[in-house]
Amino acid sequence: MAATGSARDGSFHALCIELLSTSDDVADRRQVAADALVITAAVGRRQGRVLRPQDLHFGGADLSGADLHAGVNLRGATFDAANLSGANLTGLDLRNASLDAADLRGAVLDRAWLSGANLANADLRGARLQGTDLRGAILDGARLPRGVSMKGGTSPASSLDDPTFSVADLMRLAGPDAEARAEPAPPAPDVPHRGGSGSPRRPTVLIVDDEADLREIMRRMLQRRGFDALVAGDPAQAISLCRDHPGPIDLVVTDLTLPDMSGSDLLREVAVLRSSVRVVYVSGLPRDLAVAKGLINRDAPFLKKPFTADSLAEVMWTALAEEQWVH
Amino acid sequence: MADLIPHLGSLFFGGNPYGAQDTFAEAFVLLHRDGAGDDTLAWRTAQGHWEYVVQRCLDSDAVDPHAVGEEAIRQAVIAALEVLQRLVRGGRCPRCPAHATRSQDTMSNRGGA
Numbered sequence: 001m002a003a004t005g006s007a008r009d010g011s012f013h014a015l016c017i018e019l020l021s022t023s024d025d026v027a028d029r030r031q032v033a034a035d036a037l038v039i040t041a042a043v044g045r046r047q048g049r050v051l052r053p054q055d056l057h058f059g060g061a062d063l064s065g066a067d068l069h070a071g072v073n074l075r076g077a078t079f080d081a082a083n084l085s086g087a088n089l090t091g092l093d094l095r096n097a098s099l100d101a102a103d104l105r106g107a108v109l110d111r112a113w114l115s116g117a118n119l120a121n122a123d124l125r126g127a128r129l130q131g132t133d134l135r136g137a138i139l140d141g142a143r144l145p146r147g148v149s150m151k152g153g154t155s156p157a158s159s160l161d162d163p164t165f166s167v168a169d170l171m172r173l174a175g176p177d178a179e180a181r182a183e184p185a186p187p188a189p190d191v192p193h194r195g196g197s198g199s200p201r202r203p204t205v206l207i208v209d210d211e212a213d214l215r216e217i218m219r220r221m222l223q224r225r226g227f228d229a230l231v232a233g234d235p236a237q238a239i240s241l242c243r244d245h246p247g248p249i250d251l252v253v254t255d256l257t258l259p260d261m262s263g264s265d266l267l268r269e270v271a272v273l274r275s276s277v278r279v280v281y282v283s284g285l286p287r288d289l290a291v292a293k294g295l296i297n298r299d300a301p302f303l304k305k306p307f308t309a310d311s312l313a314e315v316m317w318t319a320l321a322e323e324q325w326v327h
Numbered sequence: 328m329a330d331l332i333p334h335l336g337s338l339f340f341g342g343n344p345y346g347a348q349d350t351f352a353e354a355f356v357l358l359h360r361d362g363a364g365d366d367t368l369a370w371r372t373a374q375g376h377w378e379y380v381v382q383r384c385l386d387s388d389a390v391d392p393h394a395v396g397e398e399a400i401r402q403a404v405i406a407a408l409e410v411l412q413r414l415v416r417g418g419r420c421p422r423c424p425a426h427a428t429r430s431q432d433t434m435s436n437r438g439g440a
Contacts, residue, residue: 015387046409
């Protein structure tokens with residue numbers, strides 16, 4: 001026992017795991033490590049110190065509602081597919097942590113350090129991100145809350161400029177700061193001017209989505225990938241554009257659920273005005289469910305949200321495959 | 328150093344300097360009550376298990392490496408309470424092989440050993 005200031009090199013987190021453990025099952029062990037983490041954080045807070053857990057693997061654990069702020073250093077920890085909904089992660093050092101597919105709904109991440117962290121496919125809806133450092137974070141396929149204010153924080157500039165960045169709900173974070181960093185958009189080095197010899201004409205796509213920020217980021221992403229883009233916020237606007245736009249409209253990307261009518265109903269109206277137009281449907285619904293609801297045919301070009309810009313572009317090029325984009 | 332570790336009885340009442348929950352000491356002792364309801368033995372066993380956990384915390388990074396004497400003990404007690412209060416709520420003592428659950432029992436001798 002060390003009671004007079006001698007080296008205390010034992011890990012309290014490891015001790016907690018030892019005391020809490022009742023089995024050697026791996027899944028149980030991860031949950032025990034997570035429970036021990038909550039205790040360790042509480043002790044760190046009470047002692048006014050930051051403790052470093054010994055075991056940093058919390059994949060799949062239930063940490064919903066956990067209070068982890070100020071008390072532990074979680075740099076490089078693994079929380080893949082963990083449930084962190086409603087957790088208090090304020091100011092935590094989560095640099096280079098892996099949070100792939102983690103449930104972070106309603107979590108408080110104010111002033112947390114997430115630079116270099118992997119947040120791919122994480123669900124951050126309803127999370128608080130005031131002053132959160134997301135530089136270099138991987139956000140592909142993640143879902144961020146609506147209207148996230150990046151004021152006072154660090155915009156995910158590297159991610160916004162990253163051609164693999166998701167165009168899914170995540171992009172709703174794009175506030176003024178993020179916009180400024182993302183523009184002017186440099187052309188992607190592999191912009192797919194497909195179509196053979198001669199001067200390629202960029203296909204024109206009409207994006208129909210009632211969510212303005214998602215609409216706008218899709219426009220930017222598709223422009224980087226070789227498309228000219230028009231945008232409409234509702235079916236009436238889309239129909240007006242199809243009627244009045246002086247140039248060609250080659251393809252419509254539309255949400256399946258729109259104000260006043262479905263995406264497939266809209267396409268029937270558009271086809272009257274633009275008979276050769278192609279379509280790609282996007283939706284948060286799984287394809288099978290959309291088919292079961294009669295919203296689309298089984299073989300309709302379809303992409304489930306969230307999706308990446310690359311996957312959207314690929315579906316679009318496939319839909320356009322039989323067309324020649326050379327004058 | 329064990330004599331510096333607070334007796335469980337000192338945690339029995341509210342206002343202890345470690346922030347122990349009022350119900351903790353009683354619940355922890357109840358976990359150690361044998362079938363015959365020997366409260367003296369329960370207190371003695373519980374005290375031993377309590378001291379074990381505090382000592383383990385004392386050797387961990389839950390205690391500031393520069394802390395000595397009563398301050399080191401105070402930090403270790405706080406850490407031990409964080410673990411044990413959670414376990415006791417689940418009816419478990421980490422030192423008891425069977426992790427007996429007797430939290431539904433009542434205590435006839437609150438003063439203990």
